[in-house]
Amino acid sequence: MRTQVVIVGAGPAGLLLGQLLHAYGIESIILERKDRAYVLARVRAGVLEQGTVDLLDSIGASDRLHREALIHDGLEILFGGVRHRIDLKTATGGKSVTIYGQTEVTRDLIDARDACGLTTIYDADDVSLHDFDTHAPKVRFKVQGVAREIRCDVIAGCDGFHGVSRASVPAAAVRSFEREYPFGWLGVLSDTTPVSDELIYVNHPRGFALCSMRSRRRSRYYLQCALDDHVDHWPDDRFWDELKRRLDTDAASRLVTGPSIEKSIAPLRSFVAEPLRFGRLFLAGDAAHIVPPTGAKGLNLAASDVHYLAEAFREFYAERSDAGLATYSERALARVWKAERFSWWMTSILHRFPDTDVFSERIQQAELDYLVGSQAAIAALAENYVGLPL
Known part of the structure; x- marks a missing residue:
């Protein structure tokens, strides 16, 4: 040929x-x-x-x-129990x-x-x-x-x-x-209504979480987990309970749960x-x-x-x-x-690392506080998230 x-x-x-x-x-x-x-x-x-x-x-x-x-047009970052919306469209000129x-x-x-x-x-x-x-x-x-x-x-x-x-x-x-990261993502796909109209990125003492979706009727959720964890350790009920623990009260109350149609753990x-x-x-x-x-x-x-x-x-x-x-x-x-x-x-700003000490926690907190309080920082995140020019 x-x-x-x-x-x-x-x-x-x-x-x-x-x-x-x-x-x-x-x-x-x-x-x-x-x-x-x-x-x-x-x-x-x-x-x-x-x-x-x-x-x-x-x-x-x-x-x-x-x-x-x-x-x-935006995304949300949740830390300290409070969600902060990043307006991608405004920060990037449309x-x-x-x-x-x-x-x-x-x-x-x-x-x-x-x-x-x-x-x-x-x-x-x-x-x-x-x-x-x-x-x-x-x-x-x-x-x-x-x-x-x-x-x-x-x-x-x-x-x-x-x-x-x-x-x-x-x-x-x-x-x-x-660089290999000392944790993985446990992902679940479910035919459930997404908990939010936009993605929610979560920094929580129990670990990172992400609320995403594939459509208005199909949700994709992730939890930070140990690298040696296994999906068999995560029946659906345990997954939903842990996700609720990492969300703010309002989001946890609105979370629609259901049978997973795919479940996997991916290293980072x-x-x-x-x-x-x-x-x-x-x-x-x-x-x-x-x-x-x-x-x-x-x-x-x-x-x-x-x-x-x-x-x-x-x-x-x-x-x-x-x-x-x-x-x-x-x-x-x-x-x-x-x-x-x-x-x-x-x-680095959203996950909990196994070797994180009190100083590192404070630095991460300061980074997140600066991010949501600075228009320059928001613009930098938004510019990268929507994609740098080809």
Whole structure:
């Protein structure tokens, strides 16, 4: 087989890149190690920056989003038993965020790709990348035990933190920056009315909590928990009782509880790989970086990566220029590190760390007090939360 671009991974990063390339008249084949049903069942984040929505608009994959998504002009931060609203729209001169689940984004992108008749190969086993340090890369894989090979011009590694793309790079060629946080998020998805019209971020002596949603009828809630905890220790009743303890009296009284339809524990990690280019192999999305979910940046960073990468590929094919390819890593990483900083900061002011002493508690309290009392601090949070310019 022969194509211009092989995209490894059919998550949002790979699918969005595929559609952007199609809009530029560039051929691609997507390889995905899981089946289609598995890809569509993955529960992930749901806060989209305006830049991400604009990219979906540009490829015609946002009709359902605009019908069903929720537009949020603000968020709330709860500490000391009191909620404080951050007016994102006012602080940023009119910008908001869109609430629309990553699962739904993935579904829309798969439908768009299918409508264009583009090739996605699911259940691709034993994927391996070859000769990406030359002008003739190859990707080998198996489907139902049959070995196959695709020759291409470039490879886009969009296959996540544990994927084959970054693992194919010689260890000496990549530098990793990482911080693991000493707690996780216990997440519950339920078909219940959200407790609030906007997200509530909670700093509480018992630990962080987040009240989010996927729609007006589906809620997503999180509790900070120990890394070695297990979902079996959290029957639904215990989860709802603990969430109520961390909310203010008004929110706790309005919380609608019900059976969970998904429950999981995720560790929190900050990770960046540098550089993002290795010859004709380019990393994007979670293959290149991970952010703790506190700042709602994971999917949005993947979108900005593939925006830069698609532009670089367009230059490469339309203008016969390597300039975009040469600057992709530097350009993407500049935005990545700003998002890493914001996500780290949000995590540090809202969570309870195991080694927190009285001094650290007072500093955290002072940080939160300053945040909600300073228009400059509010503007800085809002600017980062709605998304820095692409």
